[in-house]
Amino acid sequence: MTRPAATLLKLDAAAAHRDCFVRLQNVDKVYAGRGGGLKAVDNVSLDLHDGEFLAIVGPSGCGKSTLMMMVAGLSPVSAGEITIRAQNVTGPYTDVGVVFQRDALLEWRTVLDNVLLQIDVRRLRRADYEKAAYTLLERVGLAGFEKSYPWELSGGMRQRVSLCRALIHNPSLLLMDEPFGALDALTREQMNLDLQKIWIDTRKTMLFITHSIWEAIFLADHVIVMTPRPGRIAAVIKIDLPRPRRLAVRETAQFGHYAAMVREQFQAFGLLKES
Ligand SMILES: Nc1ncnc2c1ncn2[C@@H]1O[C@H](COP(=O)(O)OP(=O)(O)OP(=O)(O)O)[C@@H](O)[C@H]1O
Ligand SMILES: [Mg+2]
Numbered sequence: 516m517t518r519p520a521a522t523l524l525k526l527d528a529a530a531a532h533r534d535c536f537v538r539l540q541n542v543d544k545v546y547a548g549r550g551g552g553l554k555a556v557d558n559v560s561l562d563l564h565d566g567e568f569l570a571i572v573g574p575s576g577c578g579k580s581t582l583m584m585m586v587a588g589l590s591p592v593s594a595g596e597i598t599i600r601a602q603n604v605t606g607p608y609t610d611v612g613v614v615f616q617r618d619a620l621l622e623w624r625t626v627l628d629n630v631l632l633q634i635d636v637r638r639l640r641r642a643d644y645e646k647a648a649y650t651l652l653e654r655v656g657l658a659g660f661e662k663s664y665p666w667e668l669s670g671g672m673r674q675r676v677s678l679c680r681a682l683i684h685n686p687s688l689l690l691m692d693e694p695f696g697a698l699d700a701l702t703r704e705q706m707n708l709d710l711q712k713i714w715i716d717t718r719k720t721m722l723f724i725t726h727s728i729w730e731a732i733f734l735a736d737h738v739i740v741m742t743p744r745p746g747r748i749a750a751v752i753k754i755d756l757p758r759p760r761r762l763a764v765r766e767t768a769q770f771g772h773y774a775a776m777v778r779e780q781f782q783a784f785g786l787l788k789e790s
Contacts, residue, residue, distance in 0.1 A: 535601075536688065536720050537563040537586060542595035544581050555581045557745035558595070565687075566718040570731035572777060573741030574786055579724045580616055582746065583692050586722060587613050599688070609637075612681030612719075614691040618673045620665040620680075626652065627661040630679045637684075644683055651679040655709060671702035678710070682719075689719045693726060704762060707733055715758060728777045729765055732756075738773070740780045749780050 544556040555578040563569050573579050584590035585597055588607045597604040620629050630648040634641055652658060655675040665673055674694055681689060695703045707730060714721060714734075725731050731738045732754055740750045754773060756764055764770050781787045 535562045536565050536567075536599065537722070538596075538598045539582075539586070540596045540598075542582075542585065542597060543593045544578065544585060544590070545593040554745040556585075557747045559746065559748055560595075561739065561748065561751075563720060563722060565720055568714055568721040568723065568734060568736045569739065570723045570725060570735035570737070571739045571741060572725055572728060572731040573746060574743050574781070574784070575726065577741045577744050578746030579741065580692050583613075583690050583722065583724055587611060587690055608688075610686050611688045611690060612684070612686040614674070614677045614681045614689070614694045616692045616694075616696065618665075618670075618677045620673055620676060622665050624664075625661065626657065626663050626665070626668070626676050629665065629676055630683055632680055633684055639684075647685075648679065648683055651682055652676075654713070655679060669702075671698050671706065674698065674706065675709075678713075682713075682717075687720055688722070690722045692724045694723075695730070696726060703730070708762070710734065711759060728774050729770075732770060732773045732777070733760055733762075733765065738777060740777055743784055743786070749784070750776070752776055 539559050539561050542556060542559045543554065545552040545554050557578075559582065561569075571579055571582065581590065585592050586599075586604070588604045599608055621632065624632065627645075627648055628635075630652065631641060631644060634644045649658075649661065652661060652675075655678060657672060657675055657679070660668065660672065665676065668676065674697075677694065681691075695706045698706060711734060713719075723731070723734060735754055738752045738754060739748055740752065741747065742749045752773060756769065778787060
């Protein structure tokens with residue numbers, strides 16, 4: 516068997532930082548709470564470049580959502596620094612779309628009105644965005660559901676609406692927190708294919724959080740593996756698979772090699788015990 520072109524990179528502070536869109540430098544997060552603080556994120560440094568698809572995979576509770584909330588400017592860092600386009604993140608950043616772990620659709624708004632939520636909140640002209648909303652909904656297979664309410668939709672359809680909502684203002688950066696975690700396996704595969712297509716077509720810079728080893732490898736340019744809490748970066752794995760990737764890529768030796776690299780990291784933390 517030829518050796519797959521896998522690289523396990525240790526993140527290096529001296530690595531090339533050019534074209535850096537989002538940069539985290541020595542970021543910590545400590546939540547104040549009962550019995551002292553709880554350290555959720557420990558000394559995380561990473562660079563996200565323009566048009567890159569970065570996936571973060573890590574065990575439950577290791578600080579992935581916390582990390583994403585800090586990048587979005589929705590939660591302050593306790594130490595270190597986050598910059599976007601060289602500007603310090605000190606509050607909510609607007610050129611970003613966020614898909615949260617729970618879909619957070621507003622049940623009393625129609626699908627169309629949910630997609631246009633940010634437009635209304637930001638007091639932009641609805642008429643300028645309605646066509647884009649219809650186009651996005653059509654693109655994710657929801658044409659004809661514009662006037663439906665979230666409670667009339669399946670879980671997969673709801674997450675499609677969330678994706679459209681995150682994309683409506685055409686942000687350069689998309690943050691997705693375990694967006695497909697609650698979906699059945701088949702729907703999840705379809706969502707992965709759809710997301711890959713959207714990403715290939717738009718080349719948004721992507722920070723994608725997941726528990727799923729295969730989802731991370733299938734979608735990303737780089738997979739970051741985090742340790743159990745407090746979350747630190749254990750490894751950065753470069754995924755050298757041509758796009759568009761087909762589902763069958765998972766059955767290739769190269770994919771298996773990447774999956775083994777991630778799994779070995781988890782096993783080194785004492786997770787995924789097989790006996
Ligand atoms: N607002 C908060 N206040 C206090 N502690 C918090 C808060 N949010 C998260 N935590 C704690 O920080 C740690 C990391 O939580 P976080 O939600 O970031 O993990 P996660 O990696 O996203 O987990 P999961 O994969 O289960 O979604 C957990 O121990 C959690 O209890
Ligand atoms: Mg989370």
